[in-house]
Amino acid sequence: MSQPHYARDLGLCLCHTCGYACDDGAQECPRCHSHVHRRKPNMYARTWALLIAGFILYIPANTLPVMYTSYFGSGTDNTIMSGVIEFWKDGSWDIALLIFIASIVVPCLKFFIMGLLLITCQRRSRWAMRERSKLYRFVELIGYWSMLDVLVVALVAALVQFRALSVVEPRIGILFFGVVVVLTMLAAMTFDPRKIWDAEVDDVR
Amino acid sequence: MSDRPESPTPGTAEVKSHRFRISLIWLVPIAAGLVGLSMVVHSWLSTGPQITVSFQTAEGLEANRTQVKYKNVVIGTVTRIQLSDDRSHVSATIELDESAYPFTRKDSRFWVVRPRIGAGGVSGIDTLLSGVFIGADAGREEETTNTFEGLEAPPPVTYGDSGKRFTLHTSDLGSLYVGAPVYYRRIQVGQVVSYALSKDGKGVDIEIFVNSPNDRFVITDSRFWNASGVDVALGADGLRVNTESLSTIVAGGIAFREPNWSPDPKAANEDTEFELFANEQNALAPPDGEPRYIQMRFDQSLRGMRVDAPVEFLGINVGRVVSMNLEYDDKSGNFPTVIGAVIYPQRLGRAHEELVNEMGGEGDEQTAKLMKRFIDNGLRAQARTGNLLTGQLYIALEFDANAPKVAFNPTTKPIEIPTVAGSFDRLQEQLQAMVDKISRLPVDEIGNNLNGSLAELQRTMKQVNGQVLPEMQGTLKKASETLEQVARTMETANQTLAEDSPQxxxxxxxxxxxxxxxxxxxxxxxxxxxxxxxxxRGRSGESAPGSYDPPTPSRTIEEQ
Structure with missing residues (x-):
């Protein structure tokens, strides 16, 4: 099969919301009345901004304590990494690994992949376009799994409230972490994977 | 799709996009950056001083875990623990909070709070579960530093406590310890803060802290005593056991009180010095004043006499025996015991004052003069038995009018008081004399005489038995016969006098x-x-007695 046709060759452009094939140059989708663009507007700036904001907030999310645990009156603040280390030392290497992957590896991967996609698209690189597209789907897929940590803290803080015996309270770090996850998900959403393939043709707006 | 009218709008779209070349979306990373920056600034501003505290051991301390607390408020965290270069101690690096600057003052104190179980009580039990923490107490000096030497035990008094410190002098520490309780009327009002040997090494200086508001009960005249142990006294009112509290039995403590009569009670100032007495009795006794040394020479055995035995003047304890020495008297060839004693004339109270007034002073000369007068009046020392069971002796100074005159040399030092034999010795002498007299009695002769008399008596009795008694029997028989006759006679008489008898x-x-x-x-x-x-003339007719009508005679009545 030869190269597929491009939408603009056919004078069409797809609605982002409902997938309706509108006329090229239409302002609104005649079916759902949402704005119609050939590509997601201002894509590079938005994705970069969200990604950078997420990266900045990732620093306090890791350095600030996410959870305060208190057993018999002696309380300690735990950051994400110290929690992982503690679990590892206590012998629960599986839990340590899970938290490590969900809270450290996945956000880092997202920053790396999104950065890579943005840079290659801006450079109109034709390198490994199919793999890059797969990477993008992977990022979209694993994006919300990072919320695992936030969920764990929220659950534990709600359940472990035994006053004098032991108390678990969330700390400000988990808020930053949650914001980081949301921002990276938004970044993945604003990224338009069609830009990967635009390297093959002239710039499409 | 097909009938859409061609519109000339693309031009305006171009203009729109040019106007917003810098997208608003960049506000998101800017906001994130600002938040991050504010956190950095905040953490930089909230970083307090970093100090290093050295401890003997790091037992229980954990980096990033162990907290520093003041009044149970966290003021810092241990960030690092490492051995000192010479490995003699560990030094803990502590990050203090920004508000903890007072804790860098040079006289601030740090100690590790561990569970402690002592005779005085249990403390720090919560650290058994929660792990140890470092206690801190902010100092008062202006100068600051960042290296401290940690205490091994918590200080009994923190700087914040209000109260007063006092110093007590005593000859030895006894069972006191830092933290030992101080009692006032059996209520704990303070504790021992520290103790140290006095500068000359001949005593112990104990520093105590009395908490406010009870520190006002320490007056200039207060008496302190060592309340350790149990005071068991057997008195006329029975057995009396006296102790401050259970913990003082085990661990010791200090008690204080004002004397029953203190003329000018004023709250004592901080750092006032007091003497610590051995017991309550000594403490509450009136002040002894200047001691005087006296000597006594006894010619008898002084078994039961010991150093510290009381010296009593007319029944009042005025001093104590301080020495006992045996001497050899060349002339008489016996071994007199020389007793040295100190007496405190002030214990005589009013009498002492009056005597001082009279003699015009308290110097050695006046004392010697006074003693001469007393001795001329018959003042004698006597070793008496204070306790018949144990045979303990005490010295009694009393006036004996019958004592033989003794020459007193007022210039000799120390003053020597003549003695008389002890009361028990006297009793012994008298008993001896009596026994002697008894032994001189002619017991044998008396016995012989008595024997003869008894034999005589026996003979007499035999005679009585043999002769007098048989005669007595005959006499008695006759007497009974006579009595029978009398009885018969009486019977006859009775019959005669019976109512219907003819008589x-x-x-x-x-x-x-x-x-x-x-x-x-x-x-x-x-x-x-x-x-x-x-x-x-004889009777006339008319006046004959016949005109008289006699009453009926008894016989006619009978006949009728």
């Missing part, structure tokens, strides 16, 4: 006759009194 009837008849006779005699005398001439 009685005869007597009755006789009595009737006699009555009649008496009547006729009356008639006669009547008649004669009226007719006295009848004695000469």
């Amino acid at each position: 009685l009837q005869q007597v009755e008849t006789t009595m009737d006759e006699l009555q009649r006779t008496a009547r006729s005699m009356r008639v006669l005398t009547d008649y004669l009194s009226r007719h006295p001439e009848a004695l000469i």
Whole structure:
């Protein structure tokens, strides 16, 4: 099969919301009345901004304590990494690994992949376009799994409230972490994977 | 799709996009950056001083875990623990909070709070579960530093406590320890803060802290005593056990009180120095004043005398024995015991004051003069038995009017007080004399005489038995016969006097006759009194006695 046709060759452009094939140059989708663009507007700036904001907030999310645990009156603040280390030392290497992957590896991967996609698209690189597209789907897929940590803290803080015996309270770090996850998900959403393939043709707006 | 009218709008779209070349979306990373920056600034601003505290051991300390607390408020965290270069101690690096600057003052104190179980109580139990923490106490000095030496035990008094410190002097520490309680009327009001040997090494200086508001009860005249242990006293009112509290039995403590009569009670100032007495009795005794040394020479065995035995003057304890030495007297060839004692004349109270006034001073000269006067009046020392069971002796100073005169040399030092034999010795002497007298009695002779007399008595008794008694028997027999006769006679008499006996009837008849006779005699005398001439002339007819009508005689009545 030869190269597929491009939408603009056919004078069409797809609605982002409902997938309706509108006329090229239409302002609104005649079916759902949402704005119609050939590509997601201002894509590079938005994705970069969200990604950078997420990266900045990732620093306090890791350095600030996410959870305060208190057993018999002696309380300690735990950051994400110290929690992982503690679990590892206590012998629960599986839990340590899970938290490590969900809270450290996945956000880092997202920053790396999104950065890579943005840079290659801006450079109109034709390198490994199919793999890059797969990477993008992977990022979209694993994006919300990072919320695992936030969920764990929220659950534990709600359940472990035994006053004098032991108390678990969330700390400000988990808020930053949650914001980081949301921002990276938004970044993945604003990224338009069609830009990967635009390297093959002239710039499409 | 097809009938869409061509519109000339693309131009305006171009203009729109040019206007917003810098997208608003960049506000998101800017906001994130600002938040991050503010956190950095905040953490930089909230970083407090970093200090290093050295401890003997890092037992229980954990980096990034162990907290520093003041009044149970966290003021910092241990960030690093490492050995010192010479490995003699560990140094803990502590990040203090920004508000903890007062804790860098040079005299601030740090100590590790661990569970402690002592005689005085249990503390820090919560650290058993929660792990140890470092206690801190902010100092007061202006100068600051960042290296501290940690204490091994918590300080008993923190700087924040209000109260007063006092220093007590004593000869030895006893069972006191830092943290030992201080009692006032059996209520704990303070504790021992520290102790140290005095500068000359001849005593112990104990520093105590009395908490506010009870520190106002420490007055200038307060007496402190060591309340350790149990005071068991057997008195006239029975057995009395006296102790401050259970913990003082085990661990010791200090108690204080004002004397019953203190003329000018004023709250004592901080750092006032007091003497610590061995017990309550000594502490509450009036002040002793200047001691005087006296000597006594006893010619008897002083078994039961010991150093610290009391010296009593007319029953009042005025001093104590301080030395006992045996000497050899060349002339008499015996071994007198020389007792040295100190007496405190002030214990005599009013008498002392009056004597001082009289003698015009308290110097050695006046004392010697006074002693001479006393000794001339018969003041003598005597070793007496204070306790018959244990045979303990005490020295009694008393006036003995019958004591032989003794020459007193007022210039000798120390003053020597003549002695008389002890009361028990005297009693012994008297007993001896009595026993001697008894032994001199002619017991044998008396016995012989007594024997002879008894033999005589025996003979007499035998005679009585053999001769007198048989005669007595005969006599008694006769007597009983006589008595029988008497009884018979009495019976006869009885019969005679019976109511229906003829003798009685005869007597009755006789009595009737006699009555009649008496009547006729009356008639006669009547008649004669009226007719006295009848004695000469005889009776006239009309005045014959026949006109008289006699009553019926008893006999006719009977016959009727």
